[in-house]
Amino acid sequence: MTQEKPTVVLLTADGVPEPADLAEVRDLTDVRVCTAGTLADTLPGAEILLVWDIFSGALSDAWHAADSLRWIHVAAAGVDALLFDELRESDVLVTNARGVFDGPIAEYVLACVLAHDKRLHETEAFQRAGQWRHRxxxxxxxxxxxxxxxxxxxxATARLLRAVGMDVRGAGRRERDDDEDFGHVVDSADLAAHLREVDHLVMVAPLTEATRGMLGAPELAALPDGAHVINVGRGELVDQDALTAELATGRLSAHLDVVVxxxxxxxxxxxxxxxxxxSPHMSGDVEGWRDTLSAQFLTHLRTWLGGDEPAPAVDKGRGYVSG
Amino acid sequence: MTQEKPTVVLLTADGVPEPADLAEVRDLTDVRVCTAGTLADTLPGAEILLVWDIFSGALSDAWHAADSLRWIHVAAAGVDALLFDELRESDVLVTNARGVFDGPIAEYVLACVLAHDKRLHETEAFQRAGQWRHRxxxxxxxxxxxxxxxxxxxxATARLLRAVGMDVRGAGRRERDDDEDFGHVVDSADLAAHLREVDHLVMVAPLTEATRGMLGAPELAALPDGAHVINVGRGELVDQDALTAELATGRLSAHLDVVVxxxxxxxxxxxxxxxxxxSPHMSGDVEGWRDTLSAQFLTHLRTWLGGDEPAPAVDKGRGYVSG
Incomplete structure (x- = not known):
């Protein structure tokens, strides 16, 4: 019995390097490469979509052409740019780059913490000014x-910050006291109540309707003088105008790897x-990151071709991999 | 029986804040405050010298006046600026600020490592130029x-670098494979042989005749392209001209908290x-550092007044606390 090869649509963009494992993917499937403008013409008959251009929101416009789609893999951690109601309500499986960015982004956050507390940026500014200024x-x-x-x-961020002796807590959907990585997790719906004793606030939540703008003017006002905000999640988690106003007064400072x-x-x-x-949305992009993303898709593809579902799936209602 | 209070000479400099515990020290001893220029006039009859101005090398000139000196405490980690032959040959006990700077300097080294690997300085330069440049x-x-x-x-540095997953080795006087913090320690007398596979080279040795210039042109040449030198020890550990030449080619980069x-x-x-x-010799100077130094001296002073020797002593022959 001969089985027909499934079709994979590779959605990319001009100037983006192709997946390192593309030859292997071609051996296993029929691959059609497209960009956002040609997605609707390319989708009919395709069972699998690999969203390789991570900032593309093109699928929503091309959804009418997705007549055979069963699985979408997004080569990114956040799937906010992908999701829309028809996809949420469909049976199409969505997976993401879970795990790939955990360690790299945790390191980037620690770099921002240390740059702040050791005053590295200020020291560089004094050097540029030719000033020897002990602080x-x-x-x-x-x-x-x-x-x-x-x-x-x-x-991963919590573990790394703890490894250097910091006092770390988490904020999530469910308050609890026994989390293996965070110990105490506060309720993120009541964020302002938990910010008065925070030196470093790290934003790394997925962007959903529940988290959009969660760090607004009231929350920023609740932070103590001198607090430091690090955003490695999505720009829209933060009320950027309110944050800009706080930065302008000098009361707070921030490392923003993402902006609106x-x-x-x-x-x-x-x-x-x-x-x-x-910084230009690069916190997780360590040397070799695209190869790691490619290898992850290939592994998932083999699982799929073997008849199993790649896991874990994105909870499309929530907008992230849950639990 | 009434015991006379011993005299403590506090050697400081203009503009340096006095020890936070000076009132307590005055309760326990007769304190004479001086600067380098008045040290010789102040030393006669004094049993204890607190070198509070850490960059002072004044004692050598005033040694003839040290007629009763039994103990010198240096409020710094490095004692290279203090030591001279007559002091080495004398019975005068020397103690230093052992321990105070361990954690702070380890954190500073990690900050430099992360700033390098996460390209923070380059990112700041792009920001100043108004350029959004993913790397x-x-x-x-x-x-x-x-x-x-x-x-x-x-x-402390090795432990912290290991805590974030780095592959760490040490270089010291004695090669060994079973060090509790370093695992493998290479022979620092043969440094060039051990530099070909080093990404981050951390200089934190005491300055002695054995270590002066230990990172010279041959050693620098042995480092691989792209290696990063961090000096938080003493400027004279490094052949600064040779390092400058390597930096000028762009082959190496460096964070230098100390210079010649x-x-x-x-x-x-x-x-x-x-x-x-x-950076201006500030890697260990975290908020409260002077208070910590003051408290350390007060603790040592109480030990001394109780009839015991504060420990550990500096090995004056070697130029650091040994073993």
Missing amino acids: ETIRVAGRRALVVGTGGIGR VEPLPVGDPLWTLEGAHI | ETIRVAGRRALVVGTGGIGR VEPLPVGDPLWTLEGAHI
């Missing part, structure tokens, strides 16, 4: 971090505010 | 560090070389 720094051991988001990346509009528009005050440290 | 970073877990110096600071002449002279190329990150 005291802050002991990181014992500093208080709140990690908002208790998925894989948040957990990317690239950050020319002229945005975040480019030049002294306490705003902007 | 890949380096996974810190698995990176290879060699910590040159196996005293308390080196050990401090402050770094105006016009020195290290001020402006892209791969040279200069």
